[in-house]
Amino acid sequence: MKRLLQPVPLVCLAWLALLAALALGAGAIAPHDPHLPAIKHRLASPGALYWLGTDDLGRDTLSRLIFGARTALLASFESVGIGLAAGVSLGLAAGYLGGWWDRVAMRLADVMQSIPALLLALALIGVLGKGLANAMVAVGVIFAVSFLRITRAVVLAEREQLYVDAARVLGLRPFAILLRQILPNIAAPLIVQASIALGTALLIEAMLSFLGVGAESNEVSWGAMLDTARQFQSQQPLLPVFPGLAITFSVLAFNLLGDVLRDAMMPAGTAHPRAATLAPAAPADTPPPPAAEDALLAVRDLTVAAPGGAELLSGVSFHLRRGETLGLVGESGCGKSITAAAIMGLLPAGVGVASGSIRLGGAELVGLPESELRRVRGKRAGMVFQEPVAALSPVHTVGRQLVDAVRAHEGKTGRLSGRAARERAAELLAMVGVPDPRRRLDDYPHQFSGGMAQRVVIAGALACEPELLIADEPTTALDVTIQAQVLDLLMDLRERLSMSVLLITHDLGVVADACDRLAVMYAGQIVETGTVEAAFARPRHPYTAALLAAMPRGEGSGTALATIPGRVPPAWDWPAGCRFHPRCAHALPGCAAAPVALADGVRCRRSGELHLQGTA
């Protein structure tokens, strides 16, 4: 609704409201009879008696404009009404029933659409007799075709939604499903289209009347006024101005309103971040042991803030040694992916590093200009995402995409010829275990299975011979057997290319399989770090222990699984004190009192006294 209160839509709405008021109350508002000729005042200029002048018969232009609004709106609503009623109902039927219904409706639509609207209108007038109402029926039929197409297309998409299946399983009748389930969800594009169609209809009405086949002589139409103006323009140059402006403004208002409605009806975001109440700063963490000499990546006190001040990350510190795999673990919404984005310089618009440092191989990344950053990052870090198919461009061959990746980093080895780049791309594919790599370079991403596509994405990330590979949920979208193969590949590559891997995952099984150390994140903070062996055998933070306990471990349903009550709070609502305390089984009143520092690899006041259960 907010968008409708901006100036442009308000002006449009005001104009249309004025038109509607004039159309409804034309008889009472118009100062003169629009049909009454007054020959002695013919072609008068605007004045006190006739505010906007008169036409060739001395009829008042203002009154004719006011009555013209009635004709224009009636004609527009008639045609769009017919179009909506016929088009939407047929489109719903065609889209939902499918099969023959669909085929017949669509062929009919094809035929209708190949007939020019104006021709159809003229033909209908020939059959039904002259008159604006008949002409607008023809326009309505043409509109019906476009409404049919839109409705059918959105119904086809909406029909695949699971909620429609669920409604069928509930036994709801098809008619009820169409009307109560599907229609409300497809209303937005139809309303937008209807608004634009109203403008078009108004224009067509004016055009038909201008040609003399629309409004009868006893009706007043802006188009007919223009026709008169055409004949007497030389004697009264102001004649075409007013009806012209009326038509232009009305069509413009309908169209602009359509655009605004389209924006306003976009599905609302799930939440509107409120201004964050700034949490009291945590006491300085005991300085983490100075990152080891061989640390490739060292993140220190990294704080990332969203617009409005909400801290997405608060003082995140960790390091990654050369040749090591670090697992970054936590539920969704804890800041894992934001951490990766901060390292890669891929933070969403408006989100920025507020403080802290990210050092990659000794070079500070925070504060570097974009071009510098791209150079450092591109050469030393590669990234693999969760959805392999989304990470590849569907319209280019895999070979082309890999060659692009290779050439983007060719600085190290000097310029590569096209042939050499292709050779290198094939090499990369072979390295990630894609069989028959040379031939597969010419395939498109959709020709690869999920697992193979992920191998291609990994090959692309390897193009720059990175020292650091960031893998964000690289196996979550894959099947179990394929997940294992891709993890094996990553580990194998890590060894062969002596890379460091930052593996982001919510699956503790993946961590157990592939990682040396882990960092557990909760609510934008690191709450525990340590070796995987130690953290799994004897977790020190209640959150780590709770995550471990929640995994089903192949016992029968006799034992209930451990759960963590509640959910991760949103970033503008981090709890005071220990951020985990509202969900923690071990929380004491004191836990809410003050922020807890990360000490000795764990962020918990009670870590010394708790004996938490691990998996081993």
Add this chain to the structure above:
Amino acid sequence: MSAPLLSVENLSVDFHLKRGWLARSLTLSAVRGVSFAIEPGRTFGLVGESGSGKSTIGRAILRLAEPSAGRILFDGADIAAGGRRTPLAYRRDVQVVFQDPLSSLNPRQSVGTTIAQAIRRHRRSSGAALEKEIAGVLDSVGLATWQAKRHPHELSGGQRQRVAIARALAVRPRLIVCDEPVSALDVSTQSQVINLLVDLQRERGLSYLFIAHNLDVVRHISHSIGVLYLGRLVEVGPAARVYGAPAHPYTRMLLASTLVADPRVQAERSRARRTLPRSEPPSPLAPPPGCAFHTRCAWADETCRGGAPAFCARGGDRLVACHRLEEIERCAH
């Protein structure tokens, strides 16, 4: 053993894929000759990877997909007896919970409306009585009454899945088809939803068809497990046996690939799985002849390429479809 509530007999489902305007349509055999039964108050787990046809079986039971052969009996009666029409009683008895709760809930309907329409389709209720029923259903899935006014996008993933379960419960079903109900959820929420399903089964004697790709989850909730590979069942049996002592090479492979959150156990599993031949699953459009698994099986020989193996019993009520079961077992000992 009590009479099964649902039995699936030799179910096959084909899809005809159109490729272009003139080209012949391709036939995708999503499910081929699958049989199993679910007893009242029990859970049958169906495991398999993408393309194995597990969701299609669920959809056939829900009458959202048309079987091309075989039949489905509910309470002893063929569910297709009434032709294309599905009796309302069946719609009441069999309900569904889908994987993605955001897409399975109508975004424009509040939680209360969603549940009210389920209730009112199947029994008369209105006004205060309806309100009370809605509150009761919400309470049984651990949601508060005031959440009836919420829309799906205002809820978290776990809460949405609770609403989907509430919608299914509202009509008082006897069987719920759970199609990957927890795979879109975080670990902590996943365990909440699993516990809820188990509790509801205990309280109401519900039966579940539990479809998932995660063998640990399926093991936790199921009494029996069926393992699907490219549309065929390769192993069926009591959950403890299938999980504890897998017989079919594919089940073994699945188990070996399942990750456990215990570094030492996982290290052993990783070693074991690295010895397995690695290969891609074939396209369901062109399943290999004979035993469909032979392209990925370490034990495959000529017999496996020749013909599809029949089920043979392996101790009690376990069935395994493998030509070389005896050799494999001999080697394992």
